[in-house]
Amino acid sequence: MKRLVVERLACRRGARLLFEGLGFSLAEGRALIVTGPNGTGKSSLLRILAGLSRPAAGALRLEGAAEPEDFAEEVHYLGHLDAHKASLSAAENLAFWRDLLGRPALGVAEAMGEVGLGGLERLPVAVLSAGQKRRLALARLLVAERPLWLLDEPTTALDVSAQARFAALARAHVERGGMIVAATHAPLDFGPSDALDLGAWRPASPTVEPAPVPA
Numbered sequence: 431m432k433r434l435v436v437e438r439l440a441c442r443r444g445a446r447l448l449f450e451g452l453g454f455s456l457a458e459g460r461a462l463i464v465t466g467p468n469g470t471g472k473s474s475l476l477r478i479l480a481g482l483s484r485p486a487a488g489a490l491r492l493e494g495a496a497e498p499e500d501f502a503e504e505v506h507y508l509g510h511l512d513a514h515k516a517s518l519s520a521a522e523n524l525a526f527w528r529d530l531l532g533r534p535a536l537g538v539a540e541a542m543g544e545v546g547l548g549g550l551e552r553l554p555v556a557v558l559s560a561g562q563k564r565r566l567a568l569a570r571l572l573v574a575e576r577p578l579w580l581l582d583e584p585t586t587a588l589d590v591s592a593q594a595r596f597a598a599l600a601r602a603h604v605e606r607g608g609m610i611v612a613a614t615h616a617p618l619d620f621g622p623s624d625a626l627d628l629g630a631w632r633p634a635s636p637t638v639e640p641a642p643v644p645a
């Protein structure tokens with residue numbers, strides 16, 4: 431049984447403590463929807479969970495993983511940037527990620543079909559629309575098996591039908607025993623879910639030291 435456990439987590443950016451004392455646990459087969467006003471630290475929390483930045487304090491582990499304290503191999507992280515090579519085709523980009531990530535799941539053509547990009551495999555990413563680029567980024571989640579999906583505003587630029595299609599893929603992941611932590615300003619239906627309002631974890635006095643004022 432996998433379970434993400436976060437204890438007494440604090441995040442500092444520059445001179446400000448964004449949140450502190452944050453604790454939650456997320457069992458397999460559930461999603462956690464993280465909300466909060468702009469600048470509360472949703473993206474920063476996801477980056478900490480993905481192992482891309484260090485917390486100022488606290489601990490996190492993925493119980494049931496081979497290496498509970500260092501579980502970067504167990505996560506898919508989808509940030510604001512789509513991380514595509516513009517000159518390569520859509521299929522080449524996805525094939526790159528499939529090879530790099532390991533633990534292959536869907537094939538490239540199949541994954542592109544799932545996100546509604548069938549027929550666009552050979553187009554260079556440079557000519558894809560913003561929504562098509564986002565769909566291609568989401569297809570990455572499908573080509574490699576990773577139990578924990580960390581999604582930062584995953585539905586940005588998606589039209590209504592693509593949002594619904596993606597929500598169905600996310601629910602299927604959760605139904606299979608996967609986990610999702612998603613930061614969003616939009617309502618997302620990822621199946622059995624918990625809610626985390628990060629604004630509630632703001633410290634009483636967020637400024638750690640005076641910020642330098644530019645001359």
Ligand SMILES: Nc1ncnc2c1ncn2[C@@H]1O[C@H](COP(=O)(O)OP(=O)(O)OP(=O)(O)O)[C@@H](O)[C@H]1O
Nearest residue numbers: 443444445448466467468469470471472473474475
């Ligand atoms: N490298 C950095 N140095 C200093 N401050 C930073 C750095 N990165 C982010 N911040 C600040 O940290 C705060 C939190 O940013 P973050 O992107 O995590 O918020 P968010 O809740 O995801 O916001 P949004 O809803 O706008 O996406 C912001 O005030 C931001 O300016």
